[in-house]
Amino acid sequence: MLVGIVGFGNMGSAFGEGLKGVAEVVAFDVDKSKSQRALELGIGWASSLDFLVDSSRYILLAVKPKDALGVLQSLRGRLKGKVLVSIVAGLDIKRIEEVAGKEKVIRCMPNLAVIVKKGVIAYVPNELVKDEEEEEFLRTFSHCGSLYKIDESLMDAFTALAGSGPAFAMKFISALCLAGVREGFSYEQAKSITLDTLEGALHILKNLGGHPEEWISKVASPAGTTIEGLKVLEEGSFTGILMECIRKTTQRSKELGSK
Numbered sequence: 001m002l003v004g005i006v007g008f009g010n011m012g013s014a015f016g017e018g019l020k021g022v023a024e025v026v027a028f029d030v031d032k033s034k035s036q037r038a039l040e041l042g043i044g045w046a047s048s049l050d051f052l053v054d055s056s057r058y059i060l061l062a063v064k065p066k067d068a069l070g071v072l073q074s075l076r077g078r079l080k081g082k083v084l085v086s087i088v089a090g091l092d093i094k095r096i097e098e099v100a101g102k103e104k105v106i107r108c109m110p111n112l113a114v115i116v117k118k119g120v121i122a123y124v125p126n127e128l129v130k131d132e133e134e135e136e137f138l139r140t141f142s143h144c145g146s147l148y149k150i151d152e153s154l155m156d157a158f159t160a161l162a163g164s165g166p167a168f169a170m171k172f173i174s175a176l177c178l179a180g181v182r183e184g185f186s187y188e189q190a191k192s193i194t195l196d197t198l199e200g201a202l203h204i205l206k207n208l209g210g211h212p213e214e215w216i217s218k219v220a221s222p223a224g225t226t227i228e229g230l231k232v233l234e235e236g237s238f239t240g241i242l243m244e245c246i247r248k249t250t251q252r253s254k255e256l257g258s259k
Contacts, residue, residue: 001140002026004056006049006071008034011087012062014115016043018144028052053078058137061086072099079103083133085141089159090257093126093152104128106137109158110145112166119145120165122158156257160249168245173198 001023005012008029016038019025026044027034028051035045046052053059053075059082063071068088075084076099083104086096093107106129110121121144125134138147150158173194180190204215220226233239 001058001136002056003058003060003140004028004046004052005043005060005062006052007061007063007067008038009062009064011110011114012060013037013041014119015060015062015087015110015141015144017041018114018117018119019140022143023058023140026052026055049074053082056082058083058085058140061088063088065089065091069099072096076101083129083137085137089163090253092155092257093124097126102128104130104133106134107152107155108141109155109163111162114144117144120148120162121145122148122150122155122162124150124152124155156253157246157250159253160246163253164249168242 003019003023003025005016005025005027006029008016008027008031012027012029013034016025016027020041020043024044026046027038028046028049029035038045046055049071059075059079061068061071061084065088068086068091079100080103083106084096084100085106085108087108087110089109091107093105096105096107097103105126106123107125108121108123110119113119114121121141123137123141125137129137141147148158173191176194177187177190180193181187185193201215205212216226216230220230
């Protein structure tokens, strides 16, 4: 199977690196200087968009939103039998079909962790995508991260939770690191301790399951240190702030998508 990537920026190259071991991958970008990066990664380079489209079974649209409609217009009438996989933010299936024609489309929303093959990727196929094509898509693109099939109405919420989520997680990590420095650790030591602590917590939830609050109760002893810290978080509306953060981010995603 050959996957053609249109747009070889950060996300396009990240997907290329994740896919190259399980599929033939060729890329195209109007910026010809990016061909060197593709060749260094062992990814083929198409001399033209026409060549890429003609030779690919799956076409990954990874251009910037401002360029997407122009590319889709150029693809109109040329996607017969192919599957268009779009990772363009804010561009819904209906709009894609209006511009490119009624073709097989899988809309995706990946996050930053695709660059380390640990991405969290939502996807929505249109009704023209066959079951076997969806299964092939899952087998192939799962090498870039975890895939979640969702209703398209939840795409903005997914963008907030998973798409923007790495930034919120980094902010939390940064705060813990600075807290460690305040207590006397060097920054590097505080960061190492923080990352190992979070990695351990994630392993507990992934491998042992359960609700996070159950594990919190196991750590928080009566009148102990942990419950004192949790009290401070609750007084500062920690949970409410995070919930409002996701709500506002979701609203902003909807606003941008409507423009």
